[in-house]
Amino acid sequence: MKHTLFLNPPSFEGFDGGAGSRYQARREIRSFWYPTWLAQPAAMVPGSRLIDAPPDGLTVEQVAPLARDYELAVLHTSTPSFGNDAFFAVRLKEENPRIEIGMVGAHVGVLPLQSLNAAPAVDWVALGEFDYTCVEIAAGKPLDEVQGIAYRDHGQMRITASRPTIENMDALPNVVEVYKRDLTIENYFIGYLQHPYVSLYTGRGCRSKCTFCLWPQTLGGHRYRVRSADSVEAEMACAKKYFPQVREFFFDDDTFTDDLLRAEEIARRLGRLGITWSCNAKANVPRKTLEILRGNGLRLLLVGYESGNQQILNNIKKGTRIDIAREFTRNCRELGITIHGTFILGLPGETPETIRETIRFACEIEPETIQVSLAAPYPGTELYRQAQEQGWLQIQTGELVDTHGMQVAALSFPTLSSTLIFDSVEEFYRKFYFRPRKIFSLVGGMVRSPEVMRRRLREGVEFFRFLHERKKTAQPSPAAIGTAAS
Numbered sequence: 001m002k003h004t005l006f007l008n009p010p011s012f013e014g015f016d017g018g019a020g021s022r023y024q025a026r027r028e029i030r031s032f033w034y035p036t037w038l039a040q041p042a043a044m045v046p047g048s049r050l051i052d053a054p055p056d057g058l059t060v061e062q063v064a065p066l067a068r069d070y071e072l073a074v075l076h077t078s079t080p081s082f083g084n085d086a087f088f089a090v091r092l093k094e095e096n097p098r099i100e101i102g103m104v105g106a107h108v109g110v111l112p113l114q115s116l117n118a119a120p121a122v123d124w125v126a127l128g129e130f131d132y133t134c135v136e137i138a139a140g141k142p143l144d145e146v147q148g149i150a151y152r153d154h155g156q157m158r159i160t161a162s163r164p165t166i167e168n169m170d171a172l173p174n175v176v177e178v179y180k181r182d183l184t185i186e187n188y189f190i191g192y193l194q195h196p197y198v199s200l201y202t203g204r205g206c207r208s209k210c211t212f213c214l215w216p217q218t219l220g221g222h223r224y225r226v227r228s229a230d231s232v233e234a235e236m237a238c239a240k241k242y243f244p245q246v247r248e249f250f251f252d253d254d255t256f257t258d259d260l261l262r263a264e265e266i267a268r269r270l271g272r273l274g275i276t277w278s279c280n281a282k283a284n285v286p287r288k289t290l291e292i293l294r295g296n297g298l299r300l301l302l303v304g305y306e307s308g309n310q311q312i313l314n315n316i317k318k319g320t321r322i323d324i325a326r327e328f329t330r331n332c333r334e335l336g337i338t339i340h341g342t343f344i345l346g347l348p349g350e351t352p353e354t355i356r357e358t359i360r361f362a363c364e365i366e367p368e369t370i371q372v373s374l375a376a377p378y379p380g381t382e383l384y385r386q387a388q389e390q391g392w393l394q395i396q397t398g399e400l401v402d403t404h405g406m407q408v409a410a411l412s413f414p415t416l417s418s419t420l421i422f423d424s425v426e427e428f429y430r431k432f433y434f435r436p437r438k439i440f441s442l443v444g445g446m447v448r449s450p451e452v453m454r455r456r457l458r459e460g461v462e463f464f465r466f467l468h469e470r471k472k473t474a475q476p477s478p479a480a481i482g483t484a485a486s
Contacts, residue, residue, distance in 0.1 A: 110380035112150035206254035271296030308361025341367035
């Protein structure tokens with residue numbers, strides 16, 4: 001095997017753009033997801049090392065010299081970080097001209113030839129799932145025989161045959177082995193999860209057809225391919241042993257509740273292990289299932305509500321109903337399940353009134369915490385194709401964040417400017433959190449726990465600093481200026 005370095009490159013300060021982040025950007029508070037997509041092939045290549053630079057606070061000058069010790073570097077990249085990552089690849093070649101560099105991730109998988117053209121120091125990019133691709137290249141297999149890549153061949157760029165989708169998920173080794181070997185888990189924070197936490201996948205793919213969602217349309221697919229309950233139980237028992245300090249485990253499958261019977265079976269096994277856990281869920285899980293999950297250690301559900309307007313949900317093919325979402329949220333509250341709700345502003349059909357409607361909806365259903373994002377048209381998604389066809393796109397490829405790593409309003413509509421969409425994020429946060437009822441709830445949690453108080457005070461400072469910097473650095477695109485906002 002080639003001596004291989006798997007790398008999430010240095011980036012913007014506080015930039016959560018690693019191989020596990022769905023929306024690559026600086027967050028409102030310090031947040032980092034685990035680089036699970038890189039940890040998986042790293043677990044399959046003997047003698048490899050995984051470096052996740054942003055959570056460790058590592059700079060280019062600290063990481064680049066490591067290239068001298070490796071024959072192969074595999075860099076995870078994304079649409080917002082691609083330009084920086086391409087420059088970093090050049091820096092690696094300066095340190096070691098003989099090192100082979102590959103890039104993996106949704107961006108290069110969707111735009112392979114464009115990516116090679118824009119990143120002259122990169123030798124190959126992966127298309128689709130890249131676990132076995134990395135293993136074969138590390139083992140020295142000639143590039144023209146490796147399925148699912150685009151590569152350079154004496155000045156030409158070639159694309160090999162497609163790689164079949166992985167069906168036997170149990171054949172993939174545990175990622176917690178790599179976490180233990182290479183990562184400092186205390187450096188990973190998610191505001192709504194207990195700290196320290198660990199996240200991993202029990203399956204890939206999502207049955208939903210949301211037009212904006214990146215992973216199912218580029219890497220995971222729309223079939224939910226899963227590990228067996230035995231495999232999940234074994235890894236979680238191992239994780240509990242390796243990380244006794246962890247207070248919560250998070251299953252980052254796109255929709256863990258896509259298979260209700262499997263979710264219930266895994267929950268029962270986690271209950272026997274005595275594990276506190278959380279997961280992604282759709283706002284339509286029946287009460288019977290919620291009762292089983294809650295009774296076996298479930299603490300929190302991350303729920304993508306997206307909008308409080310039914311027509312917008314239909315426009316983005318969300319597959320949920322507002323009335324069912326209300327009932328689901330009420331059931332969770334009655335059962336003691338915490339909800340972190342996520343919302344997106346600027347989706348197709350958005351107007352000033354639908355934004356107000358979504359804010360009212362969020363205040364009505366009252367999740368414990370929320371995240372408000374701007375619609376991000378990633379290449380490879382239906383939303384991106386729609387935006388190109390309809391003339392909604394206000395950016396060039398790669399400009400989903402500004403020079404500070406913060407999200408920009410990438411879409412603009414005839415009745416809604418990108419500037420108004422951008423400004424509505426802060427309005428949403430203020431109207432949700434600055435209500436007497438919500439303030440009382442948050443303060444109550446702080447009074448009951450000194451640890452919660454310390455954490456929320458720190459996060460409060462980070463949150464207000466973020467809003468200040470966001471407003472200060474906001475630069476509307478010329479195309480947005482003058483667009484009607486009525």
